[in-house]
Amino acid sequence: MIAIEARKLGFMYAGSSSWVLKDIDLEIYEREFVLLAGRSGCGKSTLLRCFNGLIPYFYEGELEGEVKVYGLDTRNHPPYILSQYAGMVFQNPDNQLFALTVEADIAFALENLSLPRDEIRERVDWALKVMGIEDLRDKSPNELSGGQKQKVAIASILAMKPKIIILDEPTSSLDPASAKQLIDTIAELNYKLGITIIIAEHRLDMLLPYVNRLIVMNDGRIVFQGNPRDILEKYDVMPYGVPVPRVVRVAQQLKKTLSGSTISRIPLTVDELVQDIRRWRSGK
């Protein structure tokens, strides 16, 4: 089933004279884990804003073509309807948290949907549990570390039970261990709950093993998309600002020098490369 569909999508911010998105055609299917990469300013955040209706609802500008979220045209459906399908976690969680307690923050959007009290309580409990932050329930968001805030922001989106979660550089201010935890949690939401994930990030190392589709953007257009291993094998993505993991560069150098059969695949992790080296060494 198609979760998000963009046809000939173009966008220009009001007061600007250049198109930030150009002629984007894209289908994202249910249960996909999609990573959006590309140079700073290439249009990643703008594309994500089109997926949950912030564009055209909150950002003024010229929109061409169409975007459908589960068949709903984003021009005719306001963000509060679309957010029940596609929830978005912003890069800066401070822009998302404003209530006095974590619990109230998570309940806020549900109250706006006028759900029954019991249902709200159940969903808040569930979201806290999935994110492993039950102990933060009564804390004030101001007292939390960056990583904890980011988890609360995701919990408040999760409580809406969206089919799609969109994340804009969610790990950029997290220390590496917190970033890893967050990515593991997102991956679980994807494979355990079947939630479609769309994430924009400049850090690839930790994400690639989970991603089924890598989309590389440049200057408002999609330049490559596909399975990350295939893309890294076929194309030189560095000029598009995509950080090729260093293990991939090691493997490419090994391939070049040892010719052919040493490295059968492009490794996405250190473990994969080590396995290949071991295998080659014992088979020699």
Added chain:
Amino acid sequence: MIIFENVEYTYPNGFKALSSINLEIKDGELVALMGENGAGKTTLLKHLNGLLKPSSGRVIVNGVDTRHATVASLSRDVGIVFQNAEDMFFSPTVWEEISFALHNFGYQEEVIKKRVGWALKFMELEDYRDKSPFLLSGGEKKRLALAIVLAWSPKIVALDEPTVGQDVLQKEKMIQIIRQANQQGKTIIISSHDVEFIADLQPRIILMSKGKIIKDGYAEEVLTDLSLLKECRLIPPQMVSLTYELGFLGIKPHLGQPEDIALEIIRRLR
């Protein structure tokens, strides 16, 4: 020269964010502060230009005790690029944002033009000179924050998480500019979680955890110490993890460029 003597800092709400900080940074050094979220890196950096004054102990910057100086006077020598770039913005356009400090320091119009132009070019922001800083993309905002400080060219440059939101090409450029500024004699202090970036830069590394300094050493030594990294929630650079796993080939854990490590593997395999 920067000296921290038994510095403690407690925020107004009673939270002690720094304790027993003793530190000496010489002119022209390249230093990275690393450590977990909440370790105290930003709090420490804010002591350099007097934005925060120690609750006890003292901080001496170029011979001046920061308790007896204003932020304005210290800022001529110490430029800080904030973690949250938006905290630095108040002007209607990118151009004015960069030129503001230069006007304040009394530079001549010609010099200002040249410097602003250079900074815009360097940070790939020329197209945005008349745009509102608040309408830039995430990474562009960060680059503008860098451009502001680079344009006034202070002797001590503190960069709080400079690589956040930057793509890999900009990071490479940032390494060049940091090296270049450092070779010109500037003292550079960077707070960062970006282990790959720091591995390329190879600075002196000060590891912080829970408000304390837990290690002060050079990149090779610090970034190959897995248990120490774990203590402050850092993950080793990929090449350290790889060489660590390649012990069976007789390779020792170390930093290095992927291409060099590949050649090393080949030598051992043959």
